[in-house]
Amino acid sequence: MANFYSFTTVRRGLAVLLVAALSACASGPDQPKPADLGANPALLGVRSVWRAQIAPVHFPLQVKVVGNNVVLAGSDGTVLSFDAASGAPLWRTQVGAPIAAGVGSDGRFAAVVTRDNELVVLDAGQVVWRSRLTAQVFTAPLVAGERIFVLGADRSVAAFDAKTGRKLWQQQRPGEALVLRQSGILMAIDNTLVAGLSGQLVGMNPLNGTTLWDVPVAQTRGTNDIERLVDLVGGVSRQANEVCVRAFQTAVACVDTLRARVTWKRAADGAVGVQGDDSQLYGVESDGRVLAWRHTDGEPVWRSDRLRYRALSAPLALGRSVVLGDATGWLHFLSRADGTPLAQMATDGSAIVATPVVAGNTLVVVTSQGGVYGFQPE
Template sequence: MNRKYKFACALTVLTLALTGCASKGPKVEEPKPNPLPKLVNPQTLSSVFSTSVASTSEADPLRLRLDSNNGVVYVINPKGEVEAYQGKQRLWQKNVSKQGLSSGVEAAEGLVVVGNQKGQLFALDQATGEQKWTAQLSGAILAPSLIHAGRVITVANDGTVYAHELDTGKQAWTYSLPNVQFSLRGQAAPVALDARNVLIASANAYIYAIDALSGAPRLQRRMAVTEGRSDIQRLVDIDGEPTVAGQFLVTTSYQGQVTVMDMVSQQVIWSEDASSTQRPEVSGNGVFVAQNDGKITAYEITTGHKLWENDQLLNRKLSNPVMLGQNLVVGDLDGVLHLIDPSTGNIIGRAKTSGDVRTLRVIDNQLFVATRKGAMSIWQNR
């Protein structure tokens, strides 16, 4: 067990963060989740697809996710399988890894890419599920890869960024992020910045822009700071994916800040204290953040002015927020999907799945949901 993984155990006990393993130390009583607020004439969602896969450990912050490409939905099973569905019809099912799978699915350019905790990266043919190539990385793969500019970009949990050629799987380049003595167990997925460059978020609160073709660094910028005295208090990981919205780049960090940078000037334009391990959402002039304590906060994107804050879902271990149509949606530890008016912060509806909601995505105006208990589902507005 490496040092990073060991520290994740201690962090669970001392700070109740979502980390990598359970502790045998004294039991720490967690704050009780707020009860669900009563709603009058609540809106809801319609389920259009659902399936069940194996659950993951409650102590491991894996964020398995579904993906969709060309009308086909790809589902990952932690036991090592990948499935493809068109509508409710299963097109194929493949047992990919006897060691299980630990990253979400990335599907694009004819490939389906998944990874496991042994650092094995698998590329499958979208049409048949047959394995096209595999690669060995230097650390566990806990976040989905990104297919971009003819490359498969993957971040290993030891901080090494890998690029493999899309067609052959040949390693094109690697980039090593700075070594961090302590960090949360988890990793933000790579994000496309533009047609050629990708963004990588790191455990030292920096963002790196890297040329996907050559591996040359294009930008390095610190996005958060901490004034903690102990190693735990100084943790300031960026575990949620950065959000690119026009000229703006938005990040959140654990025990740090929500920060907005203008990519034209490459200058931070504002930063406000907020602790979050989730990807922020941007819609119109609003930046929406689900904080670790359960508060949901909206900021004006150009000024950082706080538009509203909702504290009705305290201690409900919220997922990342996403926009579905005209509503903001966030999931919680009981599998409840909360519909929120993005202009006021008022909760206006809900739907229910099963288990702690780990990831939300919106693809083609449909909500893709993955939970710790293995409930994989797709929803749409009624």
């Protein structure tokens, strides 16, 4: 994970990069030193089954799982698909420009956005069309129903025909001047397109972009643009029609999308997404505390301080463990019951840059140096 939060300021459709050194885990002489991890507790059997290599990753990568396969990309413009069981590449394509956001896929079509604000769509691994966008994009496109949906940094949402590239519609709403330079929320729930727009979780008609419901998760606060930033960050937990999300350094909340209301909300100071199961929700605070909340009402269940100041990834709930990566390439397995450490695995020493994912029986992680690792927990 990066040591600096990055923001983009958006005014009159123009995007200008603004970087603010605000991370609680930023490096520096006054920052607390992470505690020594000690020996691997080895209370959970985890074995390495394969390793692959891609280009270094310096954008907010989202690894897409489609069945037993994973689709991912490197910053140099390479997009590729792996068989998760063996690590064997299924296809590899170069889109011809550095990548800023990706990857979205439905198994046939895959989509990324380049740093030149170009949406590039592949069919079975071959580039079939490109479309110039009007704003920067940091969230992987959503591929669903033979459409490509794109969430722009200017808080626009657009839809394209996956086969032809024809723009079907675009909707935009005003918002605060700053947006996070990291993945936001763009997903499908049944026949509804769901997007995070500022501090709102918004349900949209995927056929024309009209708003079906709008739920405020967090309100703006403070007196300047940075203090007022309330973007919803990528990485959500979905159980049936309930979606749990994080508002950047403000709150975690669960939203009933059928009734369009917040079920519960808790103050929380984190910057990465959440994940959970039918009983608990798991999240990471900015200082590396790992928390579990009761899924029904948000009551705290446990807290682990063991991984503080390690710049953790968003969590993955897997088996009897919660899996997290850190800035030094370690993969940590904590007990879902009480947060105690179960196991730890090393990668290449560089930051784990995307939320770990599971495809079939294989846990897949990617590092900033482009290492792709397949593990199989017991």
